[in-house]
Amino acid sequence: MAELSNQLMALTVVTYLAAMIGYAAEYAFGDRPRVSQSAKQLVGAVPATSAWSAGRRGESREDQPAPVPVGPPVADVARPDRSGWAGRIAVALNALGLLLHLGALATRGIAAHRMPWGNMYEFILSVTFVGSVAWLVVLSRRPTVRHLGLFVTLALVVLLGAAGLIAYTPVGPLVPALHSYWFVIHVSTIILASGILLLGAVPATMFLIKTGYDQGKRRFPYPLGRHVPAAATLERLTFRLHAFAFPLFTFGALIAGPLWAEASWGRYWGWDPKEVWALISWIVYACYLHARATPSVKRTTATWIALLGFATMLMNLFGVNLFFSGLHSYANAGGM
C-alpha cells in the first residue's frame, strides 16, 4: 500500500505538470476568450422580461470584467477554440491529478492505519491537496480566472517536489503524543486553512504583477500579467480566499491547538517555535485584513502583506521544522 501511495504520488506530480503545460499553452496562445464570453452573460444578468431597467452608476462592480481590455480588441469569435481547448484539457488533467492525489493520500492513510497527517511529507501532501480542491472549486464558480491555473499548478508541483525531495518519510505509526482526537481536529483545520492560504497567494502574486503590467511595466515578471484576469478580480479573489481561511486558521492554530496543548503538555501556550510562528502568521494575516479594510492603505500594499503572511507560513513549515527544535518536531526529514 505504501509503495502504491508513492507511485500514485509520482503520477500526481506528472499529471499536474501536464496540466501546467496545458494551462501554459492556453496562456501563450489565448487572449482571454472566456472572459469576453462571460462578460456578455453577466451584463445580461437582469432578464429582459422584468419590468425593471437596470442602471448602474459610480464604480463598475469589480468582479465583473472591466469593459476596457488592454491592447487592441481581439476578435475572439474568429478564433475561439484553439487555446480554449488547451485550457479545457488542462482543467481535465488538473482534475485527474486531483483524483490521483486523493488516491495517494488515501493509500498512505490505509498503509499507516491513520489519517495521513503525521509528518511533514504527509502534511505537504494534504495541504497541496486542499489547495488543488479549492482551486477547482474557485474555477467552477468563476471560470474567468482559468488563466491562473498555470501558476496554481506551478505552486502545487514545486511544493510536492519539495515534499518528495526533502521531507519524504516512510510510512510509520504515530507516537503516543499524537494519539488524540485533537490530532484530527487541530491538524485538519490547519491543513484546510493552509491549503486555502496557499491558493490565495497565487491571485495575490498575480494581482501585484497585473497591477504593475497595467501601469506599463514590462520588465520580468510583469509581462506575466498580460493574460491574467483583471486586477480587481484577482484582488477580490485574494480577499475572499483569505477571509475564508483566516477564521479556519484561527480555530485550528489558536483554539484547537491550545486546547490540545493543554491536555497534552499541561499548558495552552508555551512559546514553542511552531506556536510562535503560527502566531506571527496569524498577526500578519490579521494585518492584511486590517489593511484591506482601511481605505487609506493601497490595495497593493495590503496584498504585499498577504504575501508576507504566506512567507511566514512557509517559514513555519520548512524553517521551523528543519532548523529549530521544539515540541512540534514532526519533520523527520532525512539527513537534516
Added chain:
Amino acid sequence: MRTALVLLFLLALAAIPGSVLPQRSVNPGNVATYFARHPTLAPLLDRLGGFDVYASVWFAAIYLLLFTSLVGCVVPRLVDHLRALRAVPPDAPRRLSRLPQHAYSEPRPGEPAVAATAAATVLRRRHYRTVVREQADGAWTVAAEKGRLKETGNLLFHLALLVVLVGVGFGHWYGWHGNRLLVAGADRGFCNTVTQYDESSLGPWVDTGGLPDFCLRLTDFTASYEPNGIPKRFLATVAVTENGGPARRRTFTVNDPLRLRQAAVHLLGHGYAPILRYTDRYGQQQTKVVPFLPTDTMLTSEGVAQFPDVNIDPKTNDRDRKLQVGFEGVYLPTVRADGSPASAFPAQRDPALFLTAYRGDLGVDVGIPGSVYALDRAQIASGELKQVSGERPHKLRPGESWTLDDGTKLEFLGTEQFVTLSIRHDPTQPLVLAGAVLGLIGLLLSLGFHRRRVWFRAVSLDGRTVMEAGGLPRTDYAGFGDEFSDLVRAADDAAGAAAGKEGTP
C-alpha cells in the same frame, strides 16, 4: 487603524527572536548551552531580554500599546454602534440614481402607498430593518438596512481579545506549576507542597501554603512499543488522596491528564530506577532506588548512585569521608548484540547496568547543591574522589552482585519504573477559552456579513405608479449587485400582485 497596523507588525517582528534564541521559560538547559557556546554574545543578549523575550519589557510594551490603541479605537465605535442599533434607517436620498445600484420600474396601475408597502414586506421578509414614509409631495419611500451584525462581530472580536489578555494576565498571576519525578512504590509518594517538587514556579499572587491538598503514589506504569521501538501506549496508575480522604485509584496517560479539583497532572516522561544494595566493610547494608534519566528514545539511561554514609566504624562511629562510595554509569533496558553502550529497545528485554565505582569524598557535605544525576567532576579532578574499578565499566545484570577491591559489595536487585509529572493549575483557562471562542464568533460575523442600505420610492405619474430603487453597500461587498437586482424583481412582483388584488375586489 494605521497605528494598530504598525503595532501589529512590531508584535510579529518582536516574536521572532524568541523562536530563534533558546528561551528560559521553554528550555533552561538550551540557554545554558548557548551561554557556553557564545560567551561574549550571550550576556549582551541576556541584558536585552533575548532569553526571556515573551516576558521582556519591550515585548510587553508593544502588546500593551496595541491593546491601548485597541481600547481607544473600540470604545468610540462601540458607542457609535449602540447608537446606530437604535436608529431607524435614514430616508431615501433625493436622487437614487446617484447610488452605486439603481433601477426603475415600468409604470403600472395602483396607488404608490400599496406599491411601497408591498416592497417593504419583501424587504422585511429578507430581514431588512424597514421604514415606510409618506412624503410631502405624495410619494412613498421605503428605507431598509441590513448587516449590522458585521460591526457587532467586529466589536465582539476586539473585545474578546481584551478578555483573552485579561485571562492570560490573571492566569500568570494566580497560576502555578511544578515538575516532579515520581518512582513507583508504596513508600515513595508525593504530596503537593512546594518543597516536594523538583522544580516549581508559582504566580506572584499565589500563597505558598495554600496549594491544594493532595498526595500521589505511583502504583503502576506500563508502556507498550512497536517492534521498532516507537512507543505505542503509556498508562500510569496512581493512588490519589485528596484533602485527607481515602486513597482512590486513578489512571492517566499522555494527552489524557489526571484532572484533580484544582490541578491537572500531566505525564511527561518515564524511565527506570535501578534498585541497588551496597554492603560496606562493616557488613552494614544500604538500599537505594536511583532514577536513571533517559538520553534517547530507546531509553539508554544515565545516572549515579551515591552512598555518603557508609563505611562508618560501628565501634567508634567515626565517619571517614574518604570512604564514601559512588557509582556512575548507564542502564540499558535491552543490551545491544554488538556491545555498544546504547539500548536497542525501550522495554526491559535484556537489561544490564554498566557502572564505574568511585571512592573518596563525594563532595555532597559542603552544602553546595549538586546534580543527583552525576558525580561531582571537581572532586574527581582534584583527586578527592578516585576511580576504583577497571578501565571499562562493570556490567551487572539484575540479581548479580559486584565485589569491589576493598571487599565491599554492590548488588543490582532490579528496577522500578518512574514517571516525570508536570502538575499545573491555571484558574483563568476557561476565561481565555471563552475569549478565544467569542473572538472567533466575532470574526466570522465580521467577515461573513455586509452592511448595506436599499431604498424604494413610489411616485404617482398620471394615475399610474412608478417605482425607483437604489442600493448602497456600506462595506466592500461583491455580491450586492446580484442581491439588489434580485430584490427589485421580487419587490416589483409583489407590488404588481398587490395592485392586482386591489384592482379586482
